[in-house]
Amino acid sequence: MADSIDESKNVSVTDEELETKSKGELIKLAGKLRDRRNELNQLASERASERDDLNAKTREKVDEAQEHREKRDELNEQVQEHKEKRNELNAEANELFEEVEQKKNELELNEGKSIEQLEDEIEDLEFKQQTEVLGTEEERELIEKIEQKREKLQERKEKLEQTDDIDELKEEAEEIRSEASRHHQKVTELADEAQKHHNEMIEAYREADDIRDEADEMHEKFVEAQEAADQHHEDFVRVQKRLRELDKKEEEEERQEREQKQEAAREEAEEIYQKFKDGETLETEDLMKLQKTGLL
Numbered sequence: 001m002a003d004s005i006d007e008s009k010n011v012s013v014t015d016e017e018l019e020t021k022s023k024g025e026l027i028k029l030a031g032k033l034r035d036r037r038n039e040l041n042q043l044a045s046e047r048a049s050e051r052d053d054l055n056a057k058t059r060e061k062v063d064e065a066q067e068h069r070e071k072r073d074e075l076n077e078q079v080q081e082h083k084e085k086r087n088e089l090n091a092e093a094n095e096l097f098e099e100v101e102q103k104k105n106e107l108e109l110n111e112g113k114s115i116e117q118l119e120d121e122i123e124d125l126e127f128k129q130q131t132e133v134l135g136t137e138e139e140r141e142l143i144e145k146i147e148q149k150r151e152k153l154q155e156r157k158e159k160l161e162q163t164d165d166i167d168e169l170k171e172e173a174e175e176i177r178s179e180a181s182r183h184h185q186k187v188t189e190l191a192d193e194a195q196k197h198h199n200e201m202i203e204a205y206r207e208a209d210d211i212r213d214e215a216d217e218m219h220e221k222f223v224e225a226q227e228a229a230d231q232h233h234e235d236f237v238r239v240q241k242r243l244r245e246l247d248k249k250e251e252e253e254e255r256q257e258r259e260q261k262q263e264a265a266r267e268e269a270e271e272i273y274q275k276f277k278d279g280e281t282l283e284t285e286d287l288m289k290l291q292k293t294g295l296l
Helices: 015-020 023-107 115-131 136-161 164-277 284-293
Strands: none
Touching: 015 164, 023 164, 115 136, 164 284
């Protein structure tokens, strides 16, 4: 940042100095005032140029911040769109999953043992029948258990044959849920990118504020130099005015001196002319004075 002007280099003039200084001194003072004024005007011009450059950089930073703001807002709109689509798809998938559960409940697929469990139990009972020595009553009960298990197994298999539409519903729900996940991923990616532009917008505005502060400070320095230059110009004009007054005074004094000399010469010539009329003999110098005044 520019330093304050060196006031020790400034030149000034008081009203008393204007009245008391000689013409030569005033001419020298006018030269100093003019040179310092020009120096300060040059300094003010440089500071104004630097201020304008800083203001231009401020505008660039503000424009940059606005671009990030627009991009952030655009991305946030896309985030909102993907959020809405994700929520719609999740709601649709949830409805299908609920329908799957409802159909399972209707078929009682969530109750009882699985086919694998029933097959294992039947196999265990048959193995027991084949390998153990059982009484008549025990064997009859065992056979009844095997038959019951086989009936349940058949019933289970028949129910499972009715689940094709359930599987289709479940597959559709999972596909929709997967699509919702893709939209959620886009929400995350776009939100991160929007946050990045938001941060860059904040940084650009901060830099713009810093540069604007520099520009304002430079403007103060410009005003300082320009006011000092203007003061020197005013003093220069005052000195010039005083010099013109002195010139007029000298001219008036010279004019009066000329008139006095002319009056004295005229009076002397009239005396000589009177002598000439009186018949006195005139010297060559006297004749030249008469010729000079037009009396001869």
